[in-house]
């Protein structure tokens with residue numbers, strides 16, 4: 116028992132350690148051990164000493180860690196590189212990732228979002244019109260399956276361009292599924308194993324990358340007649356600081372990375388949103404009333420500017436991400452001994468650090484009645500308002516530029532569903548435009564309720580890489596038309 120290391124969670128077996136108790140329900144595991152040991156403790160995850168540091172101080176310690184002390188790519192590359200492809204994201208030095216994030220962010224402009232809203236609206240409306248399961252006036256549907264399809268159609272069309280979207284109707288959908296099979300926590304360990312799903316993953320990665328490279332060559336050859344604000348065009352015309360233009364295979368691999376990022380995070384989040392609306396039908400009515408009050412009873416086609424005028428619609432996403440953040444564990448390798456501020460602990464390089472921002476997002480100290488899904492809590496005068504809203508804490512948050520634009524350090528914030536610091540998400544704005552548009556269109560088309568009319572909510576599946584609802588998750592819909 117080294118007094119300079121955080122307390123170790125009791126475990127019976129070496130290697131397995133606490134892997135199973137953690138893997139079954141990470142938030143419960145964090146809460147139980149935080150009550151026992153405080154904000155910093157160590158457990159064995161698949162043979163690795165994993166030090167958890169929770170709360171705003173823990174989030175700051177890990178997410179704002181210095182490049183010389185903490186390393187993300189060492190942990191994630193085994194999982195992401197076989198799926199995305201080489202030379203991008205975690206298969207390159209961090210400095211190169213920072214430039215790649217700058218290129219990605221250049222495409223995510225207000226002008227681009229202005230063009231995305233009609234695209235996303237159109238895809239949602241045609242999906243609800245065409246899909247056989249929504250034909251009857253009322254019925255029961257498995258919502259995660261539907262949201263996965265709506266997410267991939269909307270994200271591929273807006274973010275990847277119409278050429279990619281059109282391929283999702285035939286080949287790409289099946290290839291995407293095979294690629295996705297390789298995106299599982301099991302591959303933290305078995306990424307190398309010649310398992311059937313790894314061979315399918317590798318074939319799919321090569322095939323999807325070559326489809327993207329064909330599209331790139333075609334667009335270079337024929338010039339860009341149709342003015343689309345998609346990501347591919349921007350990446351194709353980007354150049355690294357050292358003067359090298361971004362090679363076609365890196366453009367293709369970054370497009371796969373963005374597809375995977377957007378797909379899992381948005382389909383999990385939108386599924387949770389729909390399940391919460393079915394559990395709270397009165398909120399769905401309030402959302403429709405908000406649109407009628409703000410946009411007019413004729414409900415004109417949605418524009419990007421309308422989204423900012425619908426605060427309850429925006430709060431739905433904020434509140435859902437507070438309770439159901441898709442990424443429950445953020446991991447870093449320790450490269451140098453790291454003293455933990457305010458304690459006598461020094462974390463040695465053999466450890467892995469694990470940040471769990473969701474712990475402070477469900478801490479009653481910051482969010483009164485934390486387990487209640489209450490979108491109204493984000494309105495200043497609400498009794499459940501979080502301190503960051505009640506004190507009118509203006510965005511005086513410290514900001515810093517790692518090479519892809521100013522990001523909040525998020526050091527004091529108890530609410531970080533998009534991370535913070537050097538590895539912070541660049542997809543937050545796109546995700547919000549996509550999710551707010553999907554919710555606003557869905558509210559216009561349907562009433563939702565739980566199949567048994569109860570106020571129950573299905574459990575969470577933590578076994579995959581992104582936490583998501585257990586499946587099947589059925590709800591009842593009723594067409595408003």
Ligand code: HEM
Nearest residue numbers: 373376377380384442445532533534538539540541542546
């Ligand atoms: C609800 C939606 C989303 C959530 C909750 C989310 C969450 C996160 C989190 C927590 C991180 C930090 C990971 C870490 O520190 O290790 C992150 C990073 C990132 N996300 Fe997202 N994300 C979302 C959507 C997206 C979308 C739509 C895209 C792309 C269009 C995207 C692209 C990225 C990228 C490129 C990074 C940077 C990774 C790094 O720098 O290491 N995300 N995201």
Ligand SMILES: N#Cc1ccc(COc2ccc(/C=C/c3ccc(C(F)(F)[C@](O)(Cn4cnnn4)c4ccc(F)cc4F)nc3)cc2)cc1
Nearest residue numbers: 134135138191204300372373375376377380444577578580
């Ligand atoms: N027995 C057992 C047993 C043991 C343990 C467990 C569970 O253990 C764990 C532990 C850690 C984790 C971590 C999640 C994790 C990390 C990184 C990524 C990512 F890199 F992929 C991402 O950030 C994703 N992203 C970002 N924004 N949107 N998506 C990303 C970045 C850039 C990019 F371009 C594309 C990207 F998509 N994805 C997910 C999940 C589960 C289960 C069972």
